[in-house]
Amino acid sequence: MTETLTDPMALEDAVTLPTYAKPPVALVRGDGTRVWDVDGAEYLDFYGGHCVALLGHCPPRVVEAIRRQAGELLFYSNAVYSPVRADAAQALVELAPDGLGRVFWCNSGTEANEAALKLARAFTGRSRVVAFGDGFHGRTLGALAATHGDSYHAPYRAVLPETAWVPFGWEGAVEQALADEDVAALILEPMQSMAGVTEARPAFYRAIRELCDQTGTVLIFDEVQTGVGRTGAFLYGDHVGVTPDLVTLAKSLGAGVPVGAVLVNDAIAATVKPGDQGTTFGGGMLAMAAAKATLRQLTDDGLMARAAELFDRISDGLGRIEGVVEVRGRGCLIGVALDREARPVAGALRQAGVIVGTSGRADTLRLMPPLTTTDEDVDELIRRFAAVLGRGPMRDP
Structure with a gap:
């Protein structure tokens, strides 16, 4: 019989088969582009649980x-x-x-x-x-x-x-x-x-x-x-x-x-x-x-047109950050190629309060934001992204 565990991450590891290598985050609540963990920490979610949260969390x-x-x-x-x-x-x-x-x-x-x-x-x-x-x-x-x-x-x-x-x-x-x-x-x-x-x-x-x-x-x-x-x-x-x-x-x-x-x-x-x-x-x-x-x-709500607008805003903002090599994709399915390995950057972004995904390419992050993402959410993503890459000022458009 499994011993009684109170930590949800330890309990899940103890009683379920492993699937992914999970970061040490246990999420309990979501609203729009935001999710919160058991400790009350807030994250800007640009991953959506494997490209699922099309309308944000709990639409x-x-x-x-x-x-x-x-x-x-x-x-x-x-x-x-x-x-x-x-x-x-x-x-x-x-x-x-x-x-x-x-x-x-x-x-x-x-x-x-x-x-x-x-x-x-x-x-x-x-x-x-x-x-x-x-x-x-x-x-x-x-x-x-x-x-x-x-x-x-x-x-x-x-x-x-x-x-x-x-x-x-x-x-x-x-x-x-x-x-x-x-x-x-x-x-x-x-x-x-x-x-x-x-x-x-x-x-x-x-x-x-x-x-x-x-x-x-x-x-x-x-x-x-x-x-x-x-x-x-x-x-x-x-x-x-x-x-x-x-x-x-x-x-x-x-x-x-x-x-x-x-x-x-x-x-x-x-x-x-x-x-x-x-x-x-x-x-x-x-x-x-x-x-x-x-x-x-x-x-x-005309969200398909909004998806195209969001791609333009995200690709323009991220494309001007030193360390970003290329922004690929359409709408709210976006690949961000970096001049370095992507997985450590994803970890650093999570510590900065942003959830993104990695991919089968070692240099590429994936972003799958909701179609309901606001311009303010995008601007916040770009600020935190630039701070994590830590390469000084953004390039001119």
């Missing part, structure tokens, strides 16, 4: 929607119809491109990618998947097989489906890989977040759309991080004029409540029969209330 409209729904019907599975589920699905497809008119609800990004890969295999009758170097799609076995990196695969290699890997941004390699007639799907993050927030040329996305059309391959955009308006458009594909066959969403979709979804094109949806897919908790009432409220606020 009032979402909190009220959850509270109201919890008092009416806490849960029933999608074995029955539900008005709140129908309303959330309608709100989602109204924001999606034409042709993506059906939704499969689930609970997370990796579940969404699992479902998308299954749908692609069933639709094409093929088995193989092509994915991109440095891409990340989740940790369940099907999605893990499409996540690049030996460190992820090593313990499970014997049971992972085979994946063909191609370099991100190189359409010639995609063309060669899709020549295999057994390829069911091409899956990619249109903006590779863990890889340091990197994008390809717009022509690349249009080229792979054409290649998938020519070969009958299902094109899957993993927009688990880029979707729901975070980059300044509802989907990243909107920026480059490409509509995939399947789009996976999660992270921001519930503004803090776990929810995932697959947007499915009409041709694939027409082949799906009852029993082909299933989920107990996917489409649950609390998640649907949260998703509906999130999507309504996103549009009612």
Whole structure:
């Protein structure tokens, strides 16, 4: 029996399996862009718990929607119809491109990618998947097989489906890989977040759309991080004029409540029969209330346009700080390349009261602020960032 522990960090370490190397911070409260720990210390949160807090912490409209729904019907599975589920699905497809008119609800990004890969295999009758170097799609076995990196695969290699890997941004390699007639799907993050927030040329996305059309391959955009308006458009594909066959969403979709979804094109949806897919908790009432409220606020408050404004303000301010080499990304998904290792800078920023993320690139921090971030929040971030880097005055714009 585990001894009684009063420190929440020690207790969590004692009774849960380790996931991440956690900083010594135990958070208990959040409001907007701010979070507070058990000792009352306040932090400016520009990470949002892995790109989740799209509307800031405890957004009032979402909190009220959850509270109201919890008092009416806490849960029933999608074995029955539900008005709140129908309303959330309608709100989602109204924001999606034409042709993506059906939704499969689930609970997370990796579940969404699992479902998308299954749908692609069933639709094409093929088995193989092509994915991109440095891409990340989740940790369940099907999605893990499409996540690049030996460190992820090593313990499970014997049971992972085979994946063909191609370099991100190189359409010639995609063309060669899709020549295999057994390829069911091409899956990619249109903006590779863990890889340091990197994008390809717009022509690349249009080229792979054409290649998938020519070969009958299902094109899957993993927009688990880029979707729901975070980059300044509802989907990243909107920026480059490409509509995939399947789009996976999660992270921001519930503004803090776990929810995932697959947007499915009409041709694939027409082949799906009852029993082909299933989920107990996917489409649950609390998640649907949260998703509906999130999507309504996103549009009612013009937050996608605000995301673009925030990127301009953040990139301009950080770009003038000595020690910042490059600011990449769109909207509120931002990579900050430094002239030094990023992890110690993230630690120093946390000590200065700012939470940011790192990435798979040793020199790059990631910022995922809420779309509701104020100009004053940004100015405070820039001041603290400059103080932590400690390289004297800011460069002229």
